[in-house]
Amino acid sequence: MNTTSNVEAIEERRKQMQEQGEKLKARMTKIKHKIAVISGKGGVGKSTVTVNLATAFAMHGHAKHIGILDADIHGPSVPKMIGLTGQRLQVGPPGVFPALGSLGIKVVSMDFLLPDVNSPVIWRGPLKMTAIRQFLSDIVWGDLYVLLIDLPPGTGDEPLSVAQLLPEMDGVVIVTIPSEVSQVVVRKAVTFARKLGMPIIGVVENMSGFICPKCGTRFDIFQSGGGQKIASEMNVPFLGSIPIDQKICKDSDEGIPFIIKHSDSLASKSFMELVNKIEDFLKAKS
Amino acid sequence: MNTTSNVEAIEERRKQMQEQGEKLKARMTKIKHKIAVISGKGGVGKSTVTVNLATAFAMHGHAKHIGILDADIHGPSVPKMIGLTGQRLQVGPPGVFPALGSLGIKVVSMDFLLPDVNSPVIWRGPLKMTAIRQFLSDIVWGDLYVLLIDLPPGTGDEPLSVAQLLPEMDGVVIVTIPSEVSQVVVRKAVTFARKLGMPIIGVVENMSGFICPKCGTRFDIFQSGGGQKIASEMNVPFLGSIPIDQKICKDSDEGIPFIIKHSDSLASKSFMELVNKIEDFLKAKS
Numbered sequence: 001m002n003t004t005s006n007v008e009a010i011e012e013r014r015k016q017m018q019e020q021g022e023k024l025k026a027r028m029t030k031i032k033h034k035i036a037v038i039s040g041k042g043g044v045g046k047s048t049v050t051v052n053l054a055t056a057f058a059m060h061g062h063a064k065h066i067g068i069l070d071a072d073i074h075g076p077s078v079p080k081m082i083g084l085t086g087q088r089l090q091v092g093p094p095g096v097f098p099a100l101g102s103l104g105i106k107v108v109s110m111d112f113l114l115p116d117v118n119s120p121v122i123w124r125g126p127l128k129m130t131a132i133r134q135f136l137s138d139i140v141w142g143d144l145y146v147l148l149i150d151l152p153p154g155t156g157d158e159p160l161s162v163a164q165l166l167p168e169m170d171g172v173v174i175v176t177i178p179s180e181v182s183q184v185v186v187r188k189a190v191t192f193a194r195k196l197g198m199p200i201i202g203v204v205e206n207m208s209g210f211i212c213p214k215c216g217t218r219f220d221i222f223q224s225g226g227g228q229k230i231a232s233e234m235n236v237p238f239l240g241s242i243p244i245d246q247k248i249c250k251d252s253d254e255g256i257p258f259i260i261k262h263s264d265s266l267a268s269k270s271f272m273e274l275v276n277k278i279e280d281f282l283k284a285k286s
Numbered sequence: 287m288n289t290t291s292n293v294e295a296i297e298e299r300r301k302q303m304q305e306q307g308e309k310l311k312a313r314m315t316k317i318k319h320k321i322a323v324i325s326g327k328g329g330v331g332k333s334t335v336t337v338n339l340a341t342a343f344a345m346h347g348h349a350k351h352i353g354i355l356d357a358d359i360h361g362p363s364v365p366k367m368i369g370l371t372g373q374r375l376q377v378g379p380p381g382v383f384p385a386l387g388s389l390g391i392k393v394v395s396m397d398f399l400l401p402d403v404n405s406p407v408i409w410r411g412p413l414k415m416t417a418i419r420q421f422l423s424d425i426v427w428g429d430l431y432v433l434l435i436d437l438p439p440g441t442g443d444e445p446l447s448v449a450q451l452l453p454e455m456d457g458v459v460i461v462t463i464p465s466e467v468s469q470v471v472v473r474k475a476v477t478f479a480r481k482l483g484m485p486i487i488g489v490v491e492n493m494s495g496f497i498c499p500k501c502g503t504r505f506d507i508f509q510s511g512g513g514q515k516i517a518s519e520m521n522v523p524f525l526g527s528i529p530i531d532q533k534i535c536k537d538s539d540e541g542i543p544f545i546i547k548h549s550d551s552l553a554s555k556s557f558m559e560l561v562n563k564i565e566d567f568l569k570a571k572s
Contacts, residue, residue: 040360040361040406041328041329041361041363042327042328042329042330042361042438042439043327043328043329043330043439043463044328044329047467073440073442074326074439074440074441074442074471074474075326075327075328075439075440075471075474076471077327077467077470077471080466080467080470081467085470117470117473118473118474118476118477118520119474119477120326120441120474120475120477120478120481121441121442121474122441122442122446122478122481122482123441123442124411124412124415124442124443124446125410125411125412125442125443126410126411128442129410152328152439152440153328153329153360153361153438153439154359154360154361154438155360155406155407155408155409156359156360156407156408156409156410156411156414156443157410157411157442157443160408160410177329179535179538179539180366180539181333181363181366181367181535181538181539184363184366184371184403185360185361185362185363187403187404188360188361188404188405188406188407189406190404191404191405191406192406192408195406195408196408210496210505210507212498212500212501212503212505213503213505214498214501214503215498215500215501215503217498217499217500217501219496219498219499219532220532221496221530221532221535222532222535223535223536223539234404244507246505246506246507246508246509249465249467249507249508249509250509252465252467253465253466253467253509
């Protein structure tokens with residue numbers, strides 16, 4: 001390649017990036033609130049919280065105006081949990097359309113782009129940043145009340161990309177389990193959010209105690225009180241605890257949010273309390 | 287920078303990389319076996335399995351000859367679980383020395399390099415690859431029977447780097463929980479290991495059922511049988527199941543491997559069976 005065509009190629013790329021940036025801005029101005037769900041440590045129930053939070057918003061007068069971006073490129077769980085396994089994204093002149101879950105929840109996940117469910121995405125960071133940018137700029141999200149972004153564990157490429165692409169983020173919800181091992185990693189997530197200037201809506205303690213359905217005895221399988229402890233230590237709001245309930249896992253496996261399938265359970269009631277706190281936070285902002 | 291100094295800089299960098307490559311090879315030839323512990327999905331107990339596996343090897347005649355590389359740069363849990371929180375790595379003429387846990391287990395983790403426990407590592411992929419390369423080339427591991435590598439969830443930069451840096455890897459142990467949501471992601475991990483040519487030692491099902499300590503009723507909190515199912519579907523060995531036991535979480539929080547603290551528990555017995563299978567795999571190889 002000679003120098004002239006090199007310069008042209010760079011100029012072409014610069015133009016493309018600028019156009020994509022403008023498209024991203026235009027799409028995002030139609031979305032009233034953006035919330036990221038993060039955790040630091042994996043397997044604490046981040047995707048379960050995201051899916052049920054989206055469902056709660058949809059039930060509270062925002063049906064068809066809620067979106068979920070599953071930004072966990074390597075380990076997407078949202079499609080399975082919301083009953084959209086095997087879906088494909090539809091393409092039309094205005095862009096790519098999200099898949100539609102119950103209550104009209106709009107979902108985008110890497111899983112909708114893979115040849116089959118067993119395929120891993122063996123990508124290094126820069127490719128992941130590109131994918132997330134496209135999810136935000138090329139997807140026809142339409143007018144949304146809230147876009148929830150389910151981020152993978154850690155403080156690496158994906159959360160960094162989201163923070164940089166969406167400086168107008170309303171805030172982050174941090175999910176933890178009670179154990180000290182989880183707290184060690186969640187503390188890092190709090191510091192991460194602060195360093196990147198993302199407001200912290202609060203901490204949710206998931207898998208908080210198991211009450212034996214037969215004899216009624218409570219067992220703190222993953223210890224207890226860690227969420228509250230970390231919230232007060234790090235000076236961030238505590239949003240509430242969700243108990244361990246085997247129905248939650250079963251419902252997720254069946255693709256139905258547990259707050260729909262088991263709305264009378266203690267877990268659902270605890271969950272709805274924390275949803276109210278998040279709604280209050282958003283109302284106070286707008 | 288002019289062209290000559292540019293060429294010189296590239297040449298200098300090439301030489302550095304080559305030297306580091308040679309150092310890495312020299313260090314690694316002194317380590318008889320290398321095993322990676324992976325999962326796809328986070329929070330399934332990968333670090334718990336790694337720490338207890340290392341302890342079991344140390345107890346079975348290999349004290350002082352076992353190493354753990356905690357390759358989870360963003361969410362290191364190994365130090366807390368093995369009682370080494372707040373340790374620092376010591377530097378001497380031959381290189382950097384690992385921290386020493388019980389039974390002389392040699393541990394290296396990003397956490398030993400951070401200014402304080404709340405600090406997140408806000409790094410993109412290329413920096414993580416550099417860190418892992420240094421952990422393998424600059425650490426004075428000495429003569430080891432096994433080096434266990436605890437990888438973060440996913441199929442991104444860290445597992446890719448380890449696979450490329452250690453083509454002589456003996457194999458990977460894949461940890462899952464029984465739920466279908468976890469299986470979806472673990473299937474990707476199996477495909478990932480195959481694509482990168484890493485032998486699969488087998489699948490471990492963790493958090494497999496909870497037996498109420500009071501009334502004795504069994505509850506499959508995270509469903510049941512998923513590990514066996516995935517092993518037979520993907521045609522890989524099944525190594526065994528570890529039941530949910532609140533003592534495991536408590537022991538991890540206290541920094542003592544549960545197979546030491548609660549050696550008589552059902553969980554410890556199940557764990558020792560799978561350790562035997564892994565030892566058989568290694569013996570068959572050497």
